[in-house]
Amino acid sequence: MKRNGVAFWSGAAVFLAAVFAMTQVVGNQYPFFAGYVILQFIALAVAWSILGGYAGYVNFGTSAFFGVGVYTSVFLVSAFGAPLPLQILTGAAVGALMGFALGLLTLRMQGIYFSIATIALTIIIETTITNWRYVGGAAGIQIQRPAVTAPFDSYVQMLFFVQALLVVLAVAISRYIQNSWIGRGLQALRDDELAAECTGVPTLRLKLIACVISGALMCAVGAPAAMYLQYADPGSAFNLNYSVTTLAMSLIGGTAHWSGPIIGAIVLGTTQQFLTVTISSEVNVLVLGVMLVLFVVGAPEGIIGLVRKLRGNRKEGEA
Amino acid sequence: MFSLDLLLDAVVIGVLLGCFYGAVSLGLSVSFGLLDVPHVAHPAFLVLASYAVYFLNENYAVDPLVAGILITPVFFLFGLATYRLYYETFEKRGSDAGVRGIAFFFGVAFIIEVLIILQFGVDQRSVTADYIGKAWRLGDIRIPYRLLVAFAIATALTVLLTLYLSRTFMGRAIRAVAQDQEALRLMGTNPVKIKQWAFGIATAVLGIAGALLIIVAPVDPTLGRAYIGRTFCVVVMAGLGSMSGTLVAAIILGVAESIVLTMFGASWAPAISFAILLGILAVRPQGLFGRRP
Numbered sequence: 001m002k003r004n005g006v007a008f009w010s011g012a013a014v015f016l017a018a019v020f021a022m023t024q025v026v027g028n029q030y031p032f033f034a035g036y037v038i039l040q041f042i043a044l045a046v047a048w049s050i051l052g053g054y055a056g057y058v059n060f061g062t063s064a065f066f067g068v069g070v071y072t073s074v075f076l077v078s079a080f081g082a083p084l085p086l087q088i089l090t091g092a093a094v095g096a097l098m099g100f101a102l103g104l105l106t107l108r109m110q111g112i113y114f115s116i117a118t119i120a121l122t123i124i125i126e127t128t129i130t131n132w133r134y135v136g137g138a139a140g141i142q143i144q145r146p147a148v149t150a151p152f153d154s155y156v157q158m159l160f161f162v163q164a165l166l167v168v169l170a171v172a173i174s175r176y177i178q179n180s181w182i183g184r185g186l187q188a189l190r191d192d193e194l195a196a197e198c199t200g201v202p203t204l205r206l207k208l209i210a211c212v213i214s215g216a217l218m219c220a221v222g223a224p225a226a227m228y229l230q231y232a233d234p235g236s237a238f239n240l241n242y243s244v245t246t247l248a249m250s251l252i253g254g255t256a257h258w259s260g261p262i263i264g265a266i267v268l269g270t271t272q273q274f275l276t277v278t279i280s281s282e283v284n285v286l287v288l289g290v291m292l293v294l295f296v297v298g299a300p301e302g303i304i305g306l307v308r309k310l311r312g313n314r315k316e317g318e319a
Numbered sequence: 320m321f322s323l324d325l326l327l328d329a330v331v332i333g334v335l336l337g338c339f340y341g342a343v344s345l346g347l348s349v350s351f352g353l354l355d356v357p358h359v360a361h362p363a364f365l366v367l368a369s370y371a372v373y374f375l376n377e378n379y380a381v382d383p384l385v386a387g388i389l390i391t392p393v394f395f396l397f398g399l400a401t402y403r404l405y406y407e408t409f410e411k412r413g414s415d416a417g418v419r420g421i422a423f424f425f426g427v428a429f430i431i432e433v434l435i436i437l438q439f440g441v442d443q444r445s446v447t448a449d450y451i452g453k454a455w456r457l458g459d460i461r462i463p464y465r466l467l468v469a470f471a472i473a474t475a476l477t478v479l480l481t482l483y484l485s486r487t488f489m490g491r492a493i494r495a496v497a498q499d500q501e502a503l504r505l506m507g508t509n510p511v512k513i514k515q516w517a518f519g520i521a522t523a524v525l526g527i528a529g530a531l532l533i534i535v536a537p538v539d540p541t542l543g544r545a546y547i548g549r550t551f552c553v554v555v556m557a558g559l560g561s562m563s564g565t566l567v568a569a570i571i572l573g574v575a576e577s578i579v580l581t582m583f584g585a586s587w588a589p590a591i592s593f594a595i596l597l598g599i600l601a602v603r604p605q606g607l608f609g610r611r612p
Contacts, residue, residue, distance in 0.1 A: 058421045105601050111417045112357035116551050117600050120593035123548060127590035138586065240544055244429050251422055286433040292426035296419045297408045 008175065012168045019164040023157040032160040036228060038269035039163040040221055044242070045249040045261035046170040047217035051210045052247065053255025054183055056190035057110075061102070061118030062246040064125050065095055065215050067238035069222020074135050074232050077143055084162065084227060091223030092216040099215020103208040110193065119240075126238035140233025143226055159228050163221075170217050174258045177213070186210055241285060245272075248292035254302025263303050328460050329581040330574055335466040337573025339535055341566040342473030343528040343546065344553035345480055349521035351551075352560035353497040354514050356405060357421045362546035363428035364522060368394060368529020369444075369538045370435055376446040383446040384472065387530025391523045398522025401427075402515045428543060435540040443537040451534060469531045474566075476527060481562040483520075493517040497560055548592035556599050 023032070044062060051057050069091040076082035076090060106117050130138045145155045152158040177183045188196040189203045197203045226232050245268070253264020268288060275284040299306050343365055350358045368390060375386035409420045445451075450464040484490040492513045496503055500510045532538060552572055557564035576591050 052418070056418050058418050060425065105597070109600055112351075112359070112421055113555075113600055115357075115359070115421050116547070116555075117597055119547055120597040120600075123545075123593045124590045124597070127587060131586050244425060247422055247425065251419070282433055282436050285429060286437070289426045289430035289433060293423060293430065296423045296426065297404070300412075300419055 008172075012172070016164060016168060019161055023152055023161055029154060029156060032154075032156045034273045036156065036160045036163055038266065038273065039160070039167050040225065041245060041249060041269045042262055042265040043163065043167045043170045043221045044218060044246045045253070045265040046167070046174045046258070047214050047221065048246045049250045049255050049258070049261045050174055050177060050217075051214040053250055053261070054178065054186040054190065055207060055210050057207070057210075058115045058247070059118050059214070060115050060240070060243045060247070061122050062218060063238045063240055063242040064118065064122035065098060065218035066222035066225070066242050067122070067129070067234070068094060068098060068125060069219035070226045070232050070237040071129055071135055072219065073223045073226035074141055074143060077226070078135070078141070081146075083146070084158075084224060087226070088162070088166075088220050088223045092220040095219025095222075096212045096216035098219065099211040099213070100208060102215065103211035107204065107207075119243075122238055122240070122243070126234050129238070130234045136233065138234060140231060140235075143230050143232065145227055145230060155227065159224050162224055166217075166221055166224075170221075171258065171262065173213060173217065174261075177210075178258050182206060182209060244285075244292070245288060248288050252291060252295045252302055254304030256301060257304055260302055260304045267303070324459060325581055326578070329577045331460055331462065332466065333574030333577030334570055335462065335470045335573070336535075336577055337570030338473040338477075338566065339466070339469040339531055339569075340549055340553055340573050341569030342469070342476050342531055343525075344550045344557075344565055344569055345476060345562070346521040346524045346528065347550045347554050348557065348560060348562060348565045349480075349493070349524075350518055352554050352557070352565075353493060354517055354521075355497075356402070356518065357417075357424060359421060359424040359547065360428040360431065361525075362543035362550055363431040364394075364397075364525050365529050365532060365546060365550075366538060366540065366543040367431050367435065368525050369533040369542075370439060370529075370540075371526075372530045372533055373439075373444045373446055373538070376448075377444075383448055383530045383534050384468070384527075387527040389526075390529075391526035394526040395519045395523035398519040399515055401522065402518035406511055406515070432540050432543060439540070441540060443539045444533070445537040446533050448534070465534050469535050472527065472531055476524065477562060477566050480520075480524065484562060489513075489516060493520075494560075545589055545592075548589070548596060552592040552596035552599075555596060 026032075044066065048059060048062055052059050072091045072094050073082075073087040076087050082090070102118070102121060105121075106114050109117055129135060135141055148155045148158055152161070177186075185196070185201045185203075185206045188199075188201050189206060193203055222237075225237075249264040249268050250261040251264070252268060253262065254260035268291065271287065272284045275281075275287060295302060301308070343362075346364075347358060347361045350356050350361065368387070371390045371393075372383050372386040375381040375389065376383050381389065405420065405423070409423065450468050452463075452465075454461045454463045455467065456462075482490075484494055492503075492508070493516070496510045496513045496517070503510045503513070532542075549572065553565055553569045556568035556571065572592055572595060575595065576588060579591050580588050
C-alpha cells in the first residue's frame with residue numbers, strides 16, 4: 001500500500017509537471033481548448049463514480065451540479081468580480097450543500113427512483129436559473145475574463161492547468177475513498193443495502209458522504225467552465241448531455257477501480273474531440289450513446305473488466 | 320390580475336391536457352408500473368412515434384390519427400425486440416441489473432434523439448389535418464379542437480387498455496405476472512413471454528400516443544426530455560400499474576400545469592411535473608392509488 005502511494009503521488013507530480021511544461025512550450029492554443037474539455041470530463045467521471053460506481057446510485061444529475069458550478073461563478077463574477085480560486089472554492093461549497101440536500105431528499109429512494117429524482121433536480125434548478133434575471137435568464141450572459149497572471153501566456157492555458165489540478169484532486173479523493181472504510185462500506189451497500197444496514201454499516205451516513213463529496217467535486221469542476229466559455233446560458237450549462245457523457249465514460253471505463261473512469265474519459269473524450277472536429281457534434285453524441293449501450297450490454301465491467309479478463313485468461317494459460 | 324374566468328379556463332384546458340398526458344403515460348404505466356422495467360427511454364420512443372407520424376403525414380398526406388394506428392404494429396414488434404434484448408442482457412443475468420439497465424435505457428434514449436436530429440434536423444415539426452388550428456367556443460372558453468381530439472382518443476385508449484387488462488385472458492396474465500412471477504412459473508406458464516407481450520402492448524400504445532403528441536403541439540427531437548418528467552410524474556403519482564389512477568394523476572398534473580402557466584407564465588412550465596414528481600417521491604413514494612413503493 002505504501003509503495004502504491006509513492007507511485008501514485010509521483011505519477012500525479014509527473015502529470016502536473018508535464019501539463020505545466022506544455023503550457024510553457026506549446027504555442028498553438030487549440031490543444032489547450034480541446035485538452036481542457038477532456039480534463040473536465042475526467043474530473044466529472046471520477047467524481048460521478050464515487051456515488052455512481054462505488055455506491056451504485058445512478059446519478060443523472062451531473063448537469064445539475066455542473067450547471068450550478070457554472071452559475072456560482074457567473075454570480076460571483078458579476079456581483080463581486082471574484083477571482084478564479086474563490087469561484088472554484090465557493091463552487092465546491094455550494095456543490096457540497098447541494099449534494100447534502102440531494103442525499104437528504106432521496107434517502108428512501110433506490111434504483112430508478114433515485115435516478116429520476118436527480119433528473120428532476122436538474123430541470124427544476126435549470127428552470128429557476130432561467131427565471132433569474134440577474135444571471136442573464138434564458139438568454140444567457142457574457143462574462144469578461146480578467147487579465148492573465150504570469151507564468152501563463154493565455155487564460156485558456158491557465159484554465160487548462162487549473163483543471164489538471166482538479167483532476168489530480170478528484171482522483172486522489174476517489175482513490176482514498178476506495179481504499180478506506182468509506183469505499184468498503186459503499187461497496188457493501190451497493191451489493192445489498194439491507195444486508196449492509198443489518199450488519200452495522202452506517203448506510204445513511206455513507207450515502208450522504210458520497211453525495212456531498214461527489215457533488216462538491218462536480219460543482220468545482222463546473223466553476224471554471226464559465227471563464228472557459230466566457231458565456232453561460234441555462235440551456236447549455238444544464239444540458240443533459242453532460243450527464244449522459246459522464247455516465248457513459250464511467251461505465252465504459254469500468255467502475256470497479258478508481259482508474260476506470262479516467263480510462264473511459266480519456267478514450268471517449270479524445271474520440272469525441274476528434275469526431276467534433278472531423279464530422280459533427282451530433283455524431284459524437286451518437287457514438288457516445290452507441291458505445292454506452294454496447295458496453296453495458298456486452299462488457300458490463302467496462303474496459304477494466306475486459307483487461308482483467310484478458311489477464312486472467314493468460315494467467316490460466318500459463319499455469 | 321387573477322380572475323375566476325381565467326381560473327375556470329385554466330381548469331378546463333388542464334383537464335383536457337391531463338387526459339392527453341394520461342394517454343402518453345399509459346405505456347409507461349404498463350412497462351414501468353407493472354413490469355418494473357426502468358424504461359427511461361419511454362419518452363424517446365414517444366417522440367420517435369411522433370416523427371413517424373410526421374413522416375407519413377408529410378409525404379403521403381395520411382391523417383395523423385390514421386398514421387398513428389398504422390405504426391402501432393411496427394411499434395409492437397419494436398417493443399418485443401426491446402424487451403427481449405433487455406431480458407437477455409439484464410434480467411436474466413440478475414446481478415447488477417439496476418445500474419446497467421438504467422444506463423442502457425438512458426443510452427437508447429440518446430441514440431434515438433440523435434438519430435432523429437440527423438434525419439429531420441433540430442427544427443420543430445408539426446402535422447396538418449382539418450381539426451388542427453380551429454377552436455370550439457363554449458361560452459367564454461375557447462377550446463382548440465386539437466385538444467378535444469386528444470382528449471377523446473386518450474380517454475378511449477385508457478378505457479380500452481383497462482378493459483384489456485381486466486377482462487381478457489392475456490391482460491389478466493399480465494397483471495398476474497406483475498403480482499407474482501414465481502407463482503406463474505410454478506403453474507407452468509412462461510412469465511418472460513407474458514412480460515414480452517406486455518412490453519409490446521405498452522410500446523404499441525405509444526404509436527397512437529405519438530400521434531396525439533404531434534397533434535397537440537409541434538414536436539422537436541429533445542421534447543422527450545420534458546416528457547421524462549411528465550410521464551414518470553403521472554405513473555408514480557398514480558401508484559405503479561393502476562390504469563384508472565393514471566388518468567386521475569394525469570388530470571391533476573394537467574390542471575396544475577395549466578394553472579401555473581396562466582398565473583406565472585410559460586417559463587416555469589417545465590419544472591412543474593418534475594417538482595410534483597420529486598415531492599411525491601420524497602413524501603409518498605407509493606403514489607396516490609399505489610400498490611407498493
